[in-house]
Amino acid sequence: MAVVVSDLARPLLSVNNIEVIYDHVILVLKGVSLRVPVGGSVAPLGPNGAGKSTTLKAISGLLRTERGEVTKGGVDLSGEPIHRREASEVVRRGIVQVMEGRHVFEHLTVEENLLTGGYIRRNGQSLKRDLDLVYTYFPRLRERRSVRAGYVSGGEQQMLAIGRALMAHPRLMLLDEPSMGLAPMLVQEIFEIVGRLNREEKVAVLLAEQNANMALRFAQYVYVMENGRIVLDGDVKAISENEDIKEFYLGLSGVGQRKSYRDVKHYKRRKRWLS
Numbered sequence: 001m002a003v004v005v006s007d008l009a010r011p012l013l014s015v016n017n018i019e020v021i022y023d024h025v026i027l028v029l030k031g032v033s034l035r036v037p038v039g040g041s042v043a044p045l046g047p048n049g050a051g052k053s054t055t056l057k058a059i060s061g062l063l064r065t066e067r068g069e070v071t072k073g074g075v076d077l078s079g080e081p082i083h084r085r086e087a088s089e090v091v092r093r094g095i096v097q098v099m100e101g102r103h104v105f106e107h108l109t110v111e112e113n114l115l116t117g118g119y120i121r122r123n124g125q126s127l128k129r130d131l132d133l134v135y136t137y138f139p140r141l142r143e144r145r146s147v148r149a150g151y152v153s154g155g156e157q158q159m160l161a162i163g164r165a166l167m168a169h170p171r172l173m174l175l176d177e178p179s180m181g182l183a184p185m186l187v188q189e190i191f192e193i194v195g196r197l198n199r200e201e202k203v204a205v206l207l208a209e210q211n212a213n214m215a216l217r218f219a220q221y222v223y224v225m226e227n228g229r230i231v232l233d234g235d236v237k238a239i240s241e242n243e244d245i246k247e248f249y250l251g252l253s254g255v256g257q258r259k260s261y262r263d264v265k266h267y268k269r270r271k272r273w274l275s
Helices: 004-009 052-060 062-066 087-092 110-116 124-137 139-143 154-166 185-201 212-218 234-240 245-249 261-267
Strands: 012-024 026-039 043-044 068-077 096-098 172-176 206-210 221-226 227-237
Touching: 004 096, 012 052, 012 206, 026 043, 026 052, 043 212, 052 062, 052 068, 052 087, 052 096, 052 172, 052 206, 062 068, 062 087, 062 096, 087 096, 087 212, 096 154, 110 124, 110 154, 124 139, 124 154, 124 185, 139 154, 139 245, 154 172, 154 185, 172 185, 185 206, 185 212, 206 212, 212 234, 221 234, 227 234, 234 245
Parallel strands: 043 206, 043 221, 096 172, 172 206
Antiparallel strands: 012 026, 012 068, 221 227
């Protein structure tokens, strides 16, 4: 069984009251704090533009590529500050981000893509063992290993992106919208595999996902984000039973009837947690 939520008392990752600004002007994150326990699974939940992806980039060091920076607060990995480090150094310390949109090297084969994920390591035997591990979790990739990545399906590309991240031996994997553009059956398959990685390989996962149903089924602990702030957090059972969450993110009324998007989206938002 995965790490229990009480292990949040000794986190692998601590995001401590960070503010993020783009282009020296645009304030995007406004005092965000969260914790990821060793081997845990945590999900920031929220609508598009809430700040989920920016939070992940603040952790992985990719903010600088988009002219963003952490101006207040900090990010610690096992008690050591990492928010000023280059993205490559963050990878070496055990954090890998799987970007939204997959971003595979389309001109390289599936296996060549996977090998790029092990660039921080030099041991050939170790790389072979890691490839075998990836192929164990993603047998589709073994079948397609010699095919150029641009010619495999979207679901296989997402598997490839996660497998490539696994090649770096992460302690923490940041997943940004892994279900985007995929059929429900493929989404289910991918989340089952990620769940196995979390349980069996003890890879902690921080999942930013708009598919609230899937996020709530996967994560142990949830942070609800709106407009760059954490507005609610709790273990997945408590969050799943929250009436506002049911209405605003799952589209269900208090009696279990699915409501229309128009009813839920902006016309009847109570926002009790913001008061």
